Amino acid sequence: MSKQRAKSYRKKIDGALATPKLQEALHRFGDAYLVSREKAFSGLDFQELRGNISAMKKQACIDREQLQQQFIDQATAAGATVYRAATADDANRYIADLAVKKAAKLVVKSKSMVSEEIHLNHALADSGVRALETDLGEWIVQLAGQRPSHMVMPAIHMFKEEVAELFGRQTGKEEPAEIEHLVEVARNFLRNSYLEAEIGVTGANIAVAETGGIALVTNEGNARLASTVPKVHVVLMGTEKIVPTLEDAARIVQVLPKNATGQLLTSYTTWIRGAVPCEGGDKELHIVMLDNGRSELAESEHCKDALNCIRCGACANVCPVYQTVGGHVFGHIYIGAIGIILTAFYHGLDNAAELVKACIGCRSCVAICPSQIDLEEIILHLRETIGDKEGIGTGKALVFRKVMQNRKLFHTLIRAASKLQKPVTRGERTIRHLPLFFSPLTEWRTLPAVADTALRDCFDKQEQKLAKPRYRVALFGGCANDFLYPELGLDLIQVMNALNVEVFYPKGQNCCGIPASYSGDKETSVELARQNITAMLEENPDFVLTTCPTCAVALKQNFAEYLKDSPEWVDRAKVLAEKTVDASSFILEYLDGADLFKAAAKKEKVTYHDSCHLKRGIGVSTQPRQLLQSAGLDLVEMAHADRCCGFGGSYSLTSHPEISAKILADKVTDISNSGANTVAMDCPGCMMQIRGGLDKADVQVRARHTVEILAEVLRNKNIQA
């Protein structure tokens, strides 16, 4: 089952990657979106706004039973009939039965993701009732026999020529592929339907417990027509849409359009409470409140924050994976990061199993989420759940459990690999071609060779003559710094010594555990956390430095979280978290060391790549830039500086190399267009990916760690002196 599933999923990825037009459209939208969004939020504090929404939604989740009851009472008092549907089938049956009872032939619908979730149109068709989508994007998708590829812009994957053809089939004549004309065709064609339909179906963006009313946030005006003209109005909503008061609703309305499309407010925000007047009588209002997995989600300690989602779709807008393959691949019914989670609960774990692995872990969605949902953490948790259920694969299990957990064996094997790779490296530092079935790995980027001598084996040979060091710090190298780029560690020693800081390398340190955790192997990451805490705190260093931000996230955040229920470990994990700092921040903020490098660099243009885990993991982005600038380098910003490079550890090596390659190609283009001679970064993983991509694309730009550049500056200074 899971093999066949993986195969069909691969096929979908290949299909999307073979559609460059789609990628171009999604990239263009992603760029324009960020510009309008920033404008829409100008003068407002996004962090404060989303903090408020998050706190309110969390409380609403706790109070959900009471809020649902309050909503039902208020809505009923205003003349609505409320039906609680436990499952998708229940909701479909209720609405289809209602349609049959009303002898309805036509149902006009405005956009509702819940109706997609439950496949309402199919259920109505089975009862002989025609459902007509009136939202322009939804209508296009319906005519094409597809499903939405974005929650806010359903037809974002389609082009005007395709729309013209679909519309032409409806109107029976050739329709020119001009957007304004096509919009007019939709207006005229759908106008009579509102008057003909017996029932109008809408969703609800918000439901207000205080009033028993709903709010619809729309642009086109079709929801106003669908809820006004037909005698019967059916509101289909998930139970999680309920907020306590009108103030809470106003706070969501304030943020939703800005974060969704960068609009200050949509053209229409419509507040409907109860059976309003209709053709001289009262309208018949039915509210279908759908559970369909929501209660289970609310009970899930790790995943329940997903219910805080207000469906703005921003997590997809900024997602490099979504921009590469689109919502028909990176989604089931709900798309993007939130879609992965909702799919697991609303459509079953099996439908989410492949999607869960497709997240590259760049955290751009986390940074933009208006409800402050830690989407990546939830996705990782689901990956673990699926890993526990289906296994993480025998190969991975062997590597993580039998090898990585045994540090000496792990390191012995890497050292052996450095000897074994000789035929492919031909004695060079990079691998340009791999033989046999490994060859796809080096088709689109060169790979670094494992170093002849690991950092741990040459560290102590580097003399450190400091009479009275200001601090004694431990370096947590991480696998890449240790075995691929030992010279980076040696450069760090040089920089630290110049700032009168002594560095030592605890030999008991092992992999930080993130690769195992990302592959769904929690057991290994917890074991590695314990090993690393012991090793790094053993000699009581003043600080623990990192050159890899992914390791920094593990040491500063994950270890204490993994071990929070283990009294003998959690305090030590917190001590380690406190002491851990990335090298650039340490130099700039802890040592106030920028002056050492002042104007000592050779004049050159440098651009800076923000590593995902540095910027969005530990919140560091200005510090390395300041150091580079104070060294006299000409810092030029590339476009999308904080967009993922596509590395993602095993993501680029084994799980999704095709997507990784495309994201890397975008990064190489941005670097190349910046006009810089050097691209700086603070992550050996990004360095591996970006160096490999620049090399294969034959772009003459150096990729260097900030620490390496600072060491170069010092060497340059010494020569000048």
Next chain:
Amino acid sequence: MTRTELLERFSQSAETAGAAMVTVDSAEAVAAYVAARVSGPVLLPAFASGERLKLKEALEKEGLFVITEPHRADVLNAAAGVTGVNFAIADTGSLVLDSTAEEVRLATTFPPQHFALLDPDKILADGLAAVPPMRELHRRDGRNFVAYITGPSRTADIERVLTIGVHGPKQLHILLVSGLSSDPLEM
């Protein structure tokens, strides 16, 4: 914010959202403005400030065919809807219309043009400031249909190109009329 600042902010946001804005001082001026832009029946649902202004008479004097109790049969041929506004919201440039009366909904959804009369003294700062009058409307009436209208109807569903006037009005004209009404609960 002072009244002037609120009006300034509102005008800016409403115009950004694609609304046309004009200041007029009498029923005759309103009617002249409408008549200059409309050929076809005008839907004029009953609203308090419009009745005080004797708007129907003024519009008819300009030769317009005015329907005050629009039915479904009238909506497809109507050229414009003329309504009042309960109050407005400065930061988003939105008009708030208590549209519980079905005639108001028909007049503001079907016709290609919507003319809305707003007293500039009824502009609130933002969506949160709009909550107290919203709550009052909910207290006063047992059933509600309240519309926040920001610019004309729009879509970007085809290739993300902003296009005006898909299912709702293609034009929204905001006519600022001082002394019209100071009560946010009445239109």
